[in-house]
Amino acid sequence: MRKVVIPIGPQHPALKEPESFSVTLSGERIMAFSARLGYNHRGIEKACEERTYVQDVYLIERICGICSHAHSTCFVQAVEEIAGLAVPERAQYIRTIIAELERIHSHLLWLGIAGHEVGFDTLLMYTWRDREVVMDVLAALTGNRVNYGINTIGGVRRNISPDQAKDILKAVDTLEERTKYYMKVATEERTLIERLAGVGTLSHEDAVNLGAVGPTARASGIDRDTRRDDPYAAYGKLSFKVITDNHNDVYGRTLVRCGELMESYNIIRQAIREMPDGPLAVKAPRRIPAGEAFSRYEAPRGEDVHYVKANGTEKPERVKVRAPTLANLQTVEKMLEDGQLADLPIVIAAIDPCFSCTDRSIVVREARKRSRNILKWEDLRSYSVEWYRNNRGLDFSKLNRKMAGRLL
Amino acid sequence: MTALFNMLIFPGFLFLAVFGLFGEYIDRKLYARLQNRVGPPWFQPLADLIKLAAKEDIVPEEANPSMFKAMPIFALTATVTASFYIPLWKTGALFSFNGDLIVTLYLLTIPTLTYFLGGWYSTSLYSKIGAIRSLTQLFAYEVPLLMVILAPALLANTWSLSEMALFYSIHPWYWLFNIIGFIISIIALLGKLEKVPFDIPEAETEIVAGTFTEYSGRLLALFRFSIDIEAIVGSALIAAVYLPFGLGLGGAAGFAIFVLKIVFIISILALSRTLFARLRIDQMVEFCWKYVSPFAFLQILINLILKGVLAR
Numbered sequence: 001m002r003k004v005v006i007p008i009g010p011q012h013p014a015l016k017e018p019e020s021f022s023v024t025l026s027g028e029r030i031m032a033f034s035a036r037l038g039y040n041h042r043g044i045e046k047a048c049e050e051r052t053y054v055q056d057v058y059l060i061e062r063i064c065g066i067c068s069h070a071h072s073t074c075f076v077q078a079v080e081e082i083a084g085l086a087v088p089e090r091a092q093y094i095r096t097i098i099a100e101l102e103r104i105h106s107h108l109l110w111l112g113i114a115g116h117e118v119g120f121d122t123l124l125m126y127t128w129r130d131r132e133v134v135m136d137v138l139a140a141l142t143g144n145r146v147n148y149g150i151n152t153i154g155g156v157r158r159n160i161s162p163d164q165a166k167d168i169l170k171a172v173d174t175l176e177e178r179t180k181y182y183m184k185v186a187t188e189e190r191t192l193i194e195r196l197a198g199v200g201t202l203s204h205e206d207a208v209n210l211g212a213v214g215p216t217a218r219a220s221g222i223d224r225d226t227r228r229d230d231p232y233a234a235y236g237k238l239s240f241k242v243i244t245d246n247h248n249d250v251y252g253r254t255l256v257r258c259g260e261l262m263e264s265y266n267i268i269r270q271a272i273r274e275m276p277d278g279p280l281a282v283k284a285p286r287r288i289p290a291g292e293a294f295s296r297y298e299a300p301r302g303e304d305v306h307y308v309k310a311n312g313t314e315k316p317e318r319v320k321v322r323a324p325t326l327a328n329l330q331t332v333e334k335m336l337e338d339g340q341l342a343d344l345p346i347v348i349a350a351i352d353p354c355f356s357c358t359d360r361s362i363v364v365r366e367a368r369k370r371s372r373n374i375l376k377w378e379d380l381r382s383y384s385v386e387w388y389r390n391n392r393g394l395d396f397s398k399l400n401r402k403m404a405g406r407l408l
Numbered sequence: 409m410t411a412l413f414n415m416l417i418f419p420g421f422l423f424l425a426v427f428g429l430f431g432e433y434i435d436r437k438l439y440a441r442l443q444n445r446v447g448p449p450w451f452q453p454l455a456d457l458i459k460l461a462a463k464e465d466i467v468p469e470e471a472n473p474s475m476f477k478a479m480p481i482f483a484l485t486a487t488v489t490a491s492f493y494i495p496l497w498k499t500g501a502l503f504s505f506n507g508d509l510i511v512t513l514y515l516l517t518i519p520t521l522t523y524f525l526g527g528w529y530s531t532s533l534y535s536k537i538g539a540i541r542s543l544t545q546l547f548a549y550e551v552p553l554l555m556v557i558l559a560p561a562l563l564a565n566t567w568s569l570s571e572m573a574l575f576y577s578i579h580p581w582y583w584l585f586n587i588i589g590f591i592i593s594i595i596a597l598l599g600k601l602e603k604v605p606f607d608i609p610e611a612e613t614e615i616v617a618g619t620f621t622e623y624s625g626r627l628l629a630l631f632r633f634s635i636d637i638e639a640i641v642g643s644a645l646i647a648a649v650y651l652p653f654g655l656g657l658g659g660a661a662g663f664a665i666f667v668l669k670i671v672f673i674i675s676i677l678a679l680s681r682t683l684f685a686r687l688r689i690d691q692m693v694e695f696c697w698k699y700v701s702p703f704a705f706l707q708i709l710i711n712l713i714l715k716g717v718l719a720r
Contacts, residue, residue: 006533006615014613025537028689117613119604119686125443191605191685341537342688345613399469 003031005392006341010039014117014345017355022391023344030339035329040356048319053079053153053288056316060306061147063321064357066109069095069102070299071306071321071357072151077232078295078308079153079316083288089234091155093275096234097168098141098150100264100271104175105134106300107257107264110352111182114254117345118195123185130178137171140164155281165272176265183258186251196251200335200347203248210334213327214302215260216351218244219252226298238270250350287314299324301352323357414502421488427667428636429453431674435639438678453636460629468622472529479526480623480630486518487638494641495573495648497662504570509561512569512645513554519638520546520600523609526631527619538618541689542609545599548696549606553596555704556589559711560649563718569648576652583652585714588707590650592700594676597642599692601635603677605684606692643673 003026010018018039024032044063048056061072073095080087108131115123135145141164142148150156160168186192202212207220217224225242227235243259245252292309302324309318328351335347381400388394414420432453440447467473493508493515495501501508520542527539561567563582564575576582599606610618617623620631647669654665687695 004533004536006537013616115685119607119611119613120684121604122443122682123685125445129444189685191687194687194691195685340688340690342608342611342614342686 007392008344008348014348015355016113017353019353019355021344021348023341025341028341030336030341030344033333033336033344035332037329037355038359040359042356042359045319045321048316050315052286052314053284053316056319057151057153058147058149060319060321061149061151064323064354065146066106066354067102067299067301067304067357068147069098069150070297070304071323072148073099073233074295074297074299074304074306075308075319076151076153077297078293078306079288079310080284081293081295082291082308082310083153083284085154085282085284087155088279088282089276090159090278091280092234093271094156094158094160094280095151096238097160097268097271097275098138098148099233100267101134101138101141101168102148103264103300104261105131105138106352107261108134108175110257110300110349111186111254113349114196114250114346115192117349118192120192120195123182123192127182130175133171133174137168140167152281152284154284155279157280159280160272160275165275168268168272172265172268176262179258179261179265183255186254186258193251195343195346196249196254197247198249198251199343200250200339200350201248202331202335206334207248207331210330211327212302212331213324214299214352215253215256216302216328216331218242219256220248221246226296226303230296232295232297234271235267237274238267240267240270250346253350287312288316301325301354302328321357323354325351325353325355325358329353329358415492419496419502420492424488424491424637424640425633427670428633428640429457431640431643431670432636434671434674435678435681438675439681442679442682457629457633460624460632461626463625465625465627466622468530468532470531471622472531475525475529476622477627479522479529480627480634483519483522483634484630484637486515486522487634487641490515491637491641491644493569494644495570496644497654497666500570500573504568506571507567509557509567509569509572513557516600516638516642516645517546517550519634523602523619523631526623527609527621530619530622532622534615534617534621535619537615538609538621541615542602542619544689545602545606545608545692548693549596549599549700552592552696552700552704553600555701556586556592556596556707557645557649559589559704559707560586562708563711563715565715569645573648573652580653583650585710586650586707588703588710590646592704592707593646593650594673594680595696595700597639597646597673598677598680599696600642601639601677604681605687607686608689608692611686639674639677640670643670646673 003024005022005024008021008023009015010020020036020039022034023030044059048059051059057072057076060075061068063071108127112124112127115121115127138148139145141160142150142158150158202216202220204221207217207222212220212222221244223242223244228242240263243256243263245256247255288310290310290312292307295306297304304324305322307320308316311317332348332351336344339347385396385400388396416422433448433450436452437447467476490512492502493504493512524539524543527535527542561572563585564572566572566575602609610620620628623631647666651669654662
């Protein structure tokens, strides 16, 4: 059969955010796969340089709609390190509790998406119903369902009262029971296992070589978790297991995420039990002294990395964000080798991609030419016609002429 | 005049249309309730249809316009025509002749063929992949379906659906022999209607809407409508062949039993939609040839032996 190149994205039902993938197919088999990032670039890093540190906390929080606490914690940790602030212990525990609640909502969300990608919408409806439990808890604790705004430089902004702690424990009990049920579904439902097992295989060596992070790496047997390896917040004082799996496929990634959910419930219970009394925050200076810091955080999707450089003013000189999806995206091509078109959505979804977190811009200039090319409207049109003819085998020249005539 | 009334209004096109929309409502509502959702109100399928019919028809630049526009009409016509040969709540169908069994099955295959042609002639990549998939799937489920529909016919010693219904209403307990066939025909109907776990040709997360990607407006409305009616006609065929009770009653009681049977079959379809994940095309074909076809053979074998035993 003739090879066809089909575009998955930038607009496609499988993707929740715009991102462009090109798949070369021979029948149902995937011959080549390429990803193109950059549809969600928002210039956040640059915008951070224009704002004060406190404003940046809120801006950074909006990098991602799901792991917002991950990004803001990662950023404030870096700033606190530069400023040499000692964050009160209670604040660290509160950060941990919010972080784990966020992981729960993110993993439940992923489980639903995974179900949807393989056409198992019942799982989507069930997990997202239960996800409301944790969303309600987060809203009660912080006033918001996604962008919690609980972090501030030097601590947290809101306390957790004993009543709220009771509510959290109650929600955790409910969710633990439900998660056990989902684990049962994932390990016993035949059609679901058929679609997950042996799909998107990423061997241990490949995972190491491509620098996979988070559950994607842990499902390939890499025993790595920033929470344990480089403890931040209150994780150093809590005991928990790092879940790994040797299935190397999407099924393994599902098991790892379900296992992590169970661990999160334990961590929350421990943290609430051991949370000491004390102040919520220390006062942070307006001007952060010159210096630089590198901060790591185990987000639900993997290791999130922030770099902050301060120059002694009230605005940072440079903020650099590396979201976990960027580290994991390279593995997708490997996972799809010899894959089928039907597996593509679930394989992409299995790294739990968050493209809007990932997109950063790079300006590429030709070394020899000084000036950047400026394209006129007609040039742009003929460029796009050429591009589609060469890369997608579609000829839009007739349509282009017609459209041009209509416009003039 | 009566024939025209029968064909167009009752129990022909208009009745099927209303029942088809009702069937879609039952399916959607049950699916929603099983998933812990509220589900649509009773008029939602009709509202969807009216909304679609009011939208603009867009024919892709590259598509073959006449084929593109004709296919939904073919699909609708074929399914409605098929219903004329199926005994609904009486032992006799609207029309019948010896061999209408094959004609009905043939007419019920046409919609799948129109999905293929409609997808193929819209020339979009997603549509073409969907089209190829629906044809691949057809070859997997159609053979077992044909075999298990033939098995009860062998027992009844006729090729006419009406005479089969008559035979089974004379021997009311013979339907128990055809249980395997009933299950297999439900599986085949799932494939025919392209419902989970066999909604591979329109797998939304892979190929957008498959065959129907380029369809919009009235043409899409016609396609959706024909799928609704196909669900009813397919269920009616299964009900007539495998659940032949109450056919002798006729009148209001027979009609009520008929509605119950269709709702029962549609509920099974909705349940399977809730319970399973979508299979891959290779898994689907493998499943049909490896497990479903042998059981279909078994059904034929059972009926052949029974025929010999019972004739004695």
